[in-house]
Amino acid sequence: MGKINYMETGRLEAFYDAIIAIIVTVLVLELPQPASASLASIWAIKTSYFAYLISFLVCTNLWQYHHLIYQHVDKINAKIIWLNILLMLIVSVVPYLTIFVANNPFSFLTQVLYGVDFLLINVILYVMAQSLIKMNPDQEFLKEALDVKNSIIIPTALFVVGLVGAFLGHPILISVCVLITIVRSILYSLR
Structure with a gap:
């Protein structure tokens, strides 16, 4: 069995920062413009704003969580790098799914895909937490920062509640x- 090569985290953190910045930029660029400069036109695209808000908060929360974790990590290996790459793959779909949900807020399929994306993010974060x-x-x-109950189990349970609600007719x-x-x-991280 070969020796495991450990690496520093700086380049991984810089890559993660850049990807999140790009995703957040794409999110705002995908927001539709109101048909006119009126409150009625702005209100007409409220689902786009709601989907944007959720996705923006997800991305920035992931960035904050990643930063919190990696300031206490001394070493990583190729497995951690690939878990982060897989995480970025799943997170990079957020802008696409945000527009899909904004355009079809009551569609079972769009909401399930949106929820599954966030469920996959949590699964990857759980595996990464255990490895770190x-x-x-x-x-x-x-x-403490990787508290599995607060970081993984409770969010996953909430996603499952949402999926069950979707199956019962409330996507x-x-x-x-x-x-x-x-x-x-966010409230937990501010404590």
């Missing part, structure tokens, strides 16, 4: 559960 804790066992704050519950998860996560 195993690789950096002496970092006590890392274990917009997925977006609502995503929003609840993000607001909860």
